[in-house]
Amino acid sequence: MPKNNQGSSYEYKSSGTNPQGNHYCSRDYGPSAPNQNSYHYSNKDGGYHYSNPNGSSYHNDGKGTATYTPPSSNSSKK
Numbered sequence: 001m002p003k004n005n006q007g008s009s010y011e012y013k014s015s016g017t018n019p020q021g022n023h024y025c026s027r028d029y030g031p032s033a034p035n036q037n038s039y040h041y042s043n044k045d046g047g048y049h050y051s052n053p054n055g056s057s058y059h060n061d062g063k064g065t066a067t068y069t070p071p072s073s074n075s076s077k078k
Helices: none
Strands: 011-017 023-028 037-042 048-051 057-060 066-069
Touching: none
Parallel strands: none
Antiparallel strands: 011 023, 023 037, 037 048, 048 057, 057 066
């Protein structure tokens, strides 16, 4: 089973690139993860989004605005 850069094991659920050239990948981190079905995508326009196994998320619109949402918390813009 592969591991992410924090050492958590996961299984790939699906990944690929759509006809518009946008990439996506979803992973299953199992029942012990707060967010078992995490995913990320990146768009050709430079935007991307991560939904992480610890329940946090990070979104960048590709135009200079990024939003990080900690696990079980309010979002903060940078």
